[in-house]
Amino acid sequence: MKHFSLLLLGFGSICVQLFSLFTLSSLSVAFALGNETDHLALLQFKKSITRDPYGVLLSWNTSTHFCNWPGITCNLKLQRVTQLVLLRYMLGGSISPHIGNLSYMINFNLAINNIHGEIPQELGRLSRLQQLSVSNNLLVGEIPTNLTGCTHLRFLYLQRNNLTGKIPIEVGSLAKLESLGVSTNKLTGEIPSFIGNLTSLTVLGVGSNNFEGHIPQEICRLKNLTFAAFGVNKFTGTLPSCLYNMSSLTMISVTENQLTGHLPPNMFHTLPNLQELYIGGNQISGPIPPSITNATIYFLALEASRNSLTGQIPSMGNFQYLDVLSLSWNHLGDNSTNDFDFLDSLANCSRLQLFSISYNNFGGHLPDSVGNLSSKLSQLYLGGNQISGRIPATIGNLVNLTLLTMENNSLGGNIPTTFGKFQRLQKLNLGANKLSGELRTIGNLTQLFHLELAYNLFEGNIPQSIGNCQRLQYLDLSHNNFTGTIPSDLFKLSSLTKLLDLSLNSLSGSVPEEVGSLKNLGSLDMSENQMSGEIPPTMGECIMLEYLYLQGNSLQGIIPSSLASLKGLLRLDLSRNQLSGSIPNTLQSISSLQYFNVSFNKLEGEVPTFGNASAILVMGNNKLCGGTSELHLPTCPVKGKKLAKHHKFRLIAVIVSVITFLLILSITLTIYWTRKRSKKTSLDSPANDDQSATVSYQSLHNGTDGFLATNLIGSGNFSSVYKGTLEELDEKVVAIKVLNLQKKGAHKSFISECNALRNIKHRNLIQVLTCCSSIDYKGQEFKALIFPYMTNGSLEQWLHPKTLSEEDPRKLSLDQRLNIMVDVASALHYLHHECEQPIIHCDLKPSNVLLDNEMVAHVSDFGISKLLSAINDNTSKQTSTIGIKGTLGYVPPEYGVTSEVSTYGDIYSFGILMLEMLTGKSPTDESFEDGQNLHNFVLTSFSDNLLQILDPLLIPTDESPPLKGNNWNLDPNVEMCSVSLFRIGLACSMKSPKDRMNIAHVTRELNRIREVFLVGVDDSK
Structure with a gap:
């Protein structure tokens, strides 16, 4: 028995050993199989990558164990893949579904590559996965619904792709999820209420998608949330009130939505950890919460621009870490002297880099304390307010400024010399103010790439030192009082690529040959100056020009054919100069040309055909011929027959002249004897004759x-x-x-x-x-x-209605006003030149212009009109004057000195009528005081500030208000037409009769303007 027992014990030991060996062998086989699975999955992943610019996958081969491949981390004991991280390698291709076989993987990160295709559903098989990051790629399709299998997922980063569809309901089951990023995709629908189930969330980023509806109340169940980003979507309504009680929040971003409501006054008490608040681009109203004064000292940023905030800016002196304070495009301030009281407190914000209060209601003077702002301040936006006074010299303390905008205020005086300290300044905009003096310090700002000084009162020469600004891309000096010649160094700035605008100054001299150096310039405007000389042929070397404006100068000579080299030219305006010769046929080759204006020059010959241009203007060149039928120019003579027919035409002309003389003599004698016989006819019922x-x-x-x-x-x-x-x-x-x-x-x-x-x-x-x-x-x-x-009453009733209503708005469009001007001018031309006896109306005014049911104008009320023949007959008693010959405001100045009336008196009244139709102001407007009148009101402002004098009913409404004195928001056709009409109105209402236009010229120009304008209006539609 003893031996048997020992035998049994021995057998049992052997069995145990055999079982152990079997078990270990099975495990080894399993691990071996698992290794091979991972190995094959990685090889399939490599196969799906079609672009590897850095060669990171070249060593993924059998010569090295896959756990040693770049981007791969393994469990050392099990030799299984736990991490696949290939970040920022610019890999191209797709994600292989075999990735779902890496069952031990906890971190899969392919962020910042060029991976396309869809996110494979097989990722849902990675039950151990804790982080999935495929952000910053080119992925499409919907978010996989079976991510529910990733039960341990903590970080899900899908942002910056092209994903579509809604957030799937299955995401709500990821109970361990701490960070969800789906921003910058094309996701739609609403933020689902199940978001409240993700109670572990600390970071939620859904910005820059197409989400809509309300931000759900369920978000307030996320008690650990620190980062909430909802910006750039279509969310409406108000922010959930419970959001303001989420004390864990450090950052809230809801920019660029359609949110409304007020910010609670105590929100910074209930959000004690809030460091960043971004609410710009909404419809939030009310004041900035006063509790902001007690916010955490670590408060970093407040971005609340483009809302409807009101009131004053509270003190913010506690925020030594404040980096961004942006409050532009609101209704802050009340145009008072205490609007800048808060500025002193910002001196403590030693890290402030961006400060913007542009386009609000801040008034008064800019205090010297602006110079106490942070020395790190990089961007300062103050434009679009009512700031007056001088620019404080202390502003020069802000030596690290790269951007300074103060446009569209009422700042006056010189630019402080301390501007010379801005050695890092790249953009400076002081446009639309009342700044004056000469430019002295601009040449020191050698880092400038954008300089805008338009619509001011600067004078003197443009300094040569501006040539030191070798980085300038955009330069606008228009609408000032600069004189002298243009410095040639300005045209050597090859950096100029966007704009060079010198228009509406008093610059003289010729266009320098150096203009050809501006080879990359897109827009060049030297219009409305006193430039003379010829257009240099080197202008054709500015091969990138799209806009070239030289109108309103005294340029002479021919149009250089080298302009045909400007193959990208869209608009070319050479009007109102003294150019001669023909229009070069080579300009036809500019296929991009949309607008070509050479009106009012001395050009002759045939007009080339511009096939693609929508507007060709050649009026005021009496020797031009040919062109398209729309130009209504005479047919050009056939060159071969011109001399042959010359003598024949002379003979015909002599014969016609003799016959015409005899006919006129016969008709004159007949009329004389007829009138002599009927001289005694009663005048009490003259209308009975005909x-x-x-x-x-x-x-x-x-x-x-x-x-x-x-x-x-x-x-x-x-x-x-x-x-x-x-x-x-x-x-x-x-x-x-x-x-x-x-x-x-x-x-x-x-x-x-x-x-x-x-x-x-x-x-x-x-x-x-x-x-x-x-x-x-x-x-x-x-x-x-x-x-x-006349069913539409008088012009007076339309220009100055007693009441305005939706049913009877009484608003005349510019084309209607232009048509009425043409009608009235045609009537005057008939009265003065086409009647048997020329007639002077003597009382032309809006109430005497009647409008029929088609808005055609009819001049009426000839109660004080005069027959010109009777006026010249000093013995006539019936034409003696009847008091003042006309109505106050429309009566020409010479009528107050002499009783003699003339056709030039009607021209004056017509000029005033035109200015009244364009401005909406009566010549007896109560605003005209101390010798001011309608003519002078237009004359002093029309070249500087068209929007200021144009009838507001002619200015289109725009959600974004234009810069003060800026005509850019006007339709180009409206602007061009208005300027032309103002010029005629001014020319007709000159003080001296001899300086006024004659009615024949007026009629001709108005008809041409109408033809051009109506073509532009039709094209714009």
């Missing part, structure tokens, strides 16, 4: 309901006008002008109007239908003229 029979007083009484007051549509010095109907005219609605014969001069007014209207007929003159000369029911003498009724 009009229908007179109507009775009874007919007029019945047609106006007894001249009821409700039918009264207007009244003047000598008459009242009623609306009525007449049986004799088939119940036609008419206007009945009843003379007030009790008033002195009324009889003469009636006679003058009858004489004027008797034989004239023009579409833009009121036509008398008939008249009445009778006795009323009281036995009193009664006289009336009957005209067609």
